[in-house]
Amino acid sequence: xxxxxxxxxxxxxxxxxxxxxxxxxxxxxxxxxxxxxxxxxxxxxxxxxxxxxxxxxxxxxxxxxxxxxxxxxxxxxxxxxxxxxxxxxxxxxxxxxxxxxxxxxxxxxxxx
Amino acid sequence: xxxxxxxxxxxxxxxxxxxxxxxxxxxxxxxxxxxxxxxxxxxxxxxxxxxxxxxxxxxxxxxxxxxxxxxxxxxxxxxxxxxxxxxxxxxxxxxxxxxxxxxxxxxxxxxx
DNA sequence: TGACATACATAGCCGTGTTAGGCATAATAC
DNA sequence: GTATTATGCCTAACACGGCTATGTATGTCA
Numbered sequence: 001x002x003x004x005x006x007x008x009x010x011x012x013x014x015x016x017x018x019x020x021x022x023x024x025x026x027x028x029x030x031x032x033x034x035x036x037x038x039x040x041x042x043x044x045x046x047x048x049x050x051x052x053x054x055x056x057x058x059x060x061x062x063x064x065x066x067x068x069x070x071x072x073x074x075x076x077x078x079x080x081x082x083x084x085x086x087x088x089x090x091x092x093x094x095x096x097x098x099x100x101x102x103x104x105x106x107x108x109x110x111x112x
Numbered sequence: 113x114x115x116x117x118x119x120x121x122x123x124x125x126x127x128x129x130x131x132x133x134x135x136x137x138x139x140x141x142x143x144x145x146x147x148x149x150x151x152x153x154x155x156x157x158x159x160x161x162x163x164x165x166x167x168x169x170x171x172x173x174x175x176x177x178x179x180x181x182x183x184x185x186x187x188x189x190x191x192x193x194x195x196x197x198x199x200x201x202x203x204x205x206x207x208x209x210x211x212x213x214x215x216x217x218x219x220x221x222x223x224x
Numbered sequence: 225t226g227a228c229a230t231a232c233a234t235a236g237c238c239g240t241g242t243t244a245g246g247c248a249t250a251a252t253a254c
Numbered sequence: 255g256t257a258t259t260a261t262g263c264c265t266a267a268c269a270c271g272g273c274t275a276t277g278t279a280t281g282t283c284a
Contacts, residue, residue, distance in 0.1 A: 002205050004241050004270080009121035010209045011241090017216035027262050036215055040208040047241055049264065054240090070250065072262065091217060093114050096152040097122045098210055098222075103148055104129035105203060107224060110210075112217070116239080116272055123272090139231050159272055161233060166271090182281060184231065230281075235274100242268080252259070 002041055010041075011051050013090040016060065016083060023078035026052055052077055060086055114153055122153075123163050125202040128172065128195060135190035138164055164189055172198055 018029055018036075030043045055061045060083035066076050091112065099109045130141055130148075142155045167173045172195035178188050203224065211221045 002209060003121070005117075005121040005124070006205055006209055008239095008241060009115070009117040010213070012115075012117070013213060014216070017213060020216070025262080033212070037208060037212040041212060044242075045263080046243070046245095046265085050240075053264095070261090072249070074262070091213075093118055094210075094213060096149060097114060097118055098206075100145065100149040100153060101122070101125060101129060101203075101206060102222075104126070104132070105224070107222065110214075110219065110222060112219060120272060137231080139229095156273070157232080158234085158274070158276095162271075165233090182230090184280065186231070225284100227284085228282085231279080233277080235276085237273085237275105239270105239272090241270090243266100244268105245266085246264080248262085250259100250261075252257100254255100254257080 007041075007043070007047065011043075011047070012055065013087070013094055014041075015048075015051065015055065016079065016087045016090060019061065019077060019079050020084065020087060023076045025074040025076050027074075029077075055083070059083075119153075119155070119159065123155075123159070124167065125199070125206055126153075127160075127163065127167065128191065128199045128202060131173065131189060131191050132196065132199060135188045137186040137188045139186075141189075167195070171195075 014033055015029065018024060018032055024032065026045070026048055030045065030048055033041050033043055052061065052063075056063055056077070059080055061077045062080050063075050063077050066074055068074055095110055095112060102109050126145055127141065130136060130144055136144065138157070138160055142157065142160055145153050145155055164173065164175075168175055168189070171192055173189045174192050175187050175189050178186055180186055207222055207224060214221050
């Protein structure tokens with residue numbers, strides 16, 4: 001179980017990085033993150049949807065309704081140019097903190 | 113400048129890990145974290161003191177007032193047994209999230 | 225003596241995850 | 255045929271916590 005604080009801190013970089021691989025929709029993003037994390041990160045919809053809305057409002061994401069083959073309506077999100085650029089900043093921040101912890105833990109620093 | 117969310121997520125593991133090296137007091141912890149992070153993590157007192165109080169209330173830390181050579185009163189914190197044990201859990205959570213990001217970023221996973 | 229660093233603390237604002245609920249449709253099970 | 259599950263979106267109330275601002279006090283140095 002990942003703490004609330006860590007969930008909050010990782011949401012934005014994870015969403016940006018997932019969408020960097022191609023557009024995706026909310027429900028699917030939750031599954032993808034769960035798989036990538038080997039079931040360790042279990043996002044709730046009540047957490048993710050507001051995050052997506054905020055990020056769209058901030059201009060990081062662009063959404064579009066699409067209908068799947070099964071006839072289901074899905075809201076697909078993709079990165080805006082701003083969003084694509086912001087990944088590097090999020091990454092730099094994360095690595096900075098991670099490497100500080102790495103020093104204290106005596107493990108190898110992380111290089112991009 | 114590290115985001116508020118990341119500050120929040122890293123506060124507890126950083127405090128625990130700093131105090132694992134020996135007791136220390138609030139004002140000094142801020143300086144140490146700043147140095148360890150090479151000026152990238154700049155904690156405010158308004159952020160740290162409540163964190164220390166909470167962690168003491170949770171039983172992770174134990175505090176004691178001491179007087180330095182200069183005559184200044186300082187509130188020193190050290191890890192309780194519970195606090196010492198909790199480091200491993202914090203570390204595991206952090207690594208889980210970090211390695212998920214690492215996959216998306218195409219960098220090497222982090223092993224403890 | 226004035227400025228600055230040290231050292232602690234708290235109050236109000238605001239953002240955000242959690243819990244809980246609501247709505248709708250397709251696939252599956254009985 | 256119908257009940258259940260999975261899919262898929264959304265929001266509201268609550269609690270927690272960082273930020274900003276402020277207060278208090280003392281040691282050091284110009």
